[in-house]
Amino acid sequence: MDRIIRASLSEGSLVADFFCGSGTTLAVAEKLKRKWIGCDLSKFEIHLTRKRLLDIPGCRPFQILNLGRYQKQKLLENGNGGRRYIEFILKLYNASPLQGFAYIHGKKGDRLVHIGPIDSFVTLKEITEAAREAINVSARGIDVLGWDFEMGLYDLLGDLAKEYGMDIRLKQIPHEVLEVKSEQGLGRLEELKFFDLNCLDVGLEVKGREVTVSLKKFVIANPEYIPEEVRITIKNFKAYIDYWAVDFDYKGDFFHNMRQEYRTKKNPELRTSITYQYDNPGQYTILVKVVDILGNDTNKLLTLRV
Ligand SMILES: C[S@@+](CC[C@H](N)C(=O)[O-])C[C@H]1O[C@@H](n2cnc3c(N)ncnc32)[C@H](O)[C@@H]1O
Known part of the structure; x- marks a missing residue:
């Protein structure tokens, strides 16, 4: 992909892979400073692509949009x-x-x-x-x-x-x-599986304009969908979480992925707290989004004053 993209497109031009799978084309395009669009119908592939792109040092901001x-x-x-x-x-x-x-x-x-x-x-x-x-x-x-x-x-x-x-x-x-x-x-x-909503408990610590959000508890509602051999190895709630992100200024419309933590094969340990510094004092709404190992989202809304 590296050779094809270098040979056919200059920096800043646009690469598209409408069946992007795990995001190889997009990751290479990002590294080569080309713009890109990717599509896939699988939420797992989109999620994998997202983590892969975020792992690229200096990855530029991107949006995930849903055609649902x-x-x-x-x-x-x-x-x-x-x-x-x-x-x-x-x-x-x-x-x-x-x-x-x-x-x-x-x-x-x-x-x-x-x-x-x-x-x-x-x-x-x-x-x-x-x-x-x-x-x-x-x-x-x-x-x-x-x-x-x-x-x-x-x-x-x-x-x-x-x-x-x-x-x-x-x-x-x-x-x-x-x-x-x-x-x-x-x-x-x-x-078709109709998953129950999971239970998420989040802690909030405020010191001046600095705020720390921590995951306290995450209970997956349908552990029966996880294979037995995986389930018995899970000792801590963190093992159910693949990715989590926080929008520190949620306005009630779109979720803005402002900070995130996730596990990778190389780095399987999940960090459970995220700290953020507000520029201005005020009343804010925080939305925490957790993506579990089955690919389901769980959200938690918090309000605070800094
Ligand atoms: C082999 S993978 C693509 C690999 C990728 N192009 C690359 O270079 O690494 C094929 C992908 O197409 C996706 N796919 C299949 N039918 C689709 C459709 N109608 N719309 C969007 N994505 C689709 C599948 O979910 C799968 O992730």
């Missing part, structure tokens, strides 16, 4: 509006539809199912409404399936569950759902 929104729009169009979309997700989750409710969409075994919107995140308000409706149905709890979840939602669930005497679980609709194009594609159903 476009695919979701297609799913909605093919799905004949909201109703078909809900039926489709229920089928993938192996649940049966339940009529007569506004927020409860289905039932799986002794649990009710609520499905979050395709183009937005699941809110506390809609889970509360679902729990209200659920009081009149005999069920053990509610599984809330979502593409994304309101920030801080996980931490509020305990109170809600107590108030309604119900076990409430948040489950991630897997991105692979977008690749199931038709009813025939439902044959891949067995492979």
Whole structure:
């Protein structure tokens, strides 16, 4: 790649690899000071590429963008509006539809199912409404399936569950759902895993304008998806984390990867604290994002004043 890029492009020109895999082309382009664009449909490959690029000394800033929104729009169009979309997700989750409710969409075994919107995140308000409706149905709890979840939602669930005497679980609709194009594609159903959201506990230390964020606890919700031979070697929560990053000034829209720590083959030990110095005093929101060894994201929102 080095020879091909040097021979065909001058510094500053653009290299594109639309099937970038582990990012060899992009890494070489970056080292040779060419600009680059990479695409891949696998979140693991994107993640690997990200770590590989970050490992290059002096790597220039880059962005990771998601085309999921476009695919979701297609799913909605093919799905004949909201109703078909809900039926489709229920089928993938192996649940049966339940009529007569506004927020409860289905039932799986002794649990009710609520499905979050395709183009937005699941809110506390809609889970509360679902729990209200659920009081009149005999069920053990509610599984809330979502593409994304309101920030801080996980931490509020305990109170809600107590108030309604119900076990409430948040489950991630897997991105692979977008690749199931038709009813025939439902044959891949067995492979789809709806992960529960993980539990993340973060510490915050403020000294003047210097702030240290530390990972205190990370509990993976579905250890059963990790092969037994790997699971028994895990002695510390750090081993479940592959990468974590912090946006020290989260504005509620995009996550800005301002600082990050990650493991590599050469350097398998994960650092669990990140320190940052603010230029100006004020009130800030911090978003911590952890990517676990199964490729799932877990977020934690914190606010502070410096
Ligand atoms: C052999 S790897 C590419 C290696 C890479 N070009 C390099 O030079 O190191 C092929 C990649 O294509 C990705 N891929 C396959 N079909 C795709 C699609 N329709 N859109 C985007 N990526 C795709 C796969 O996930 C895989 O990571």
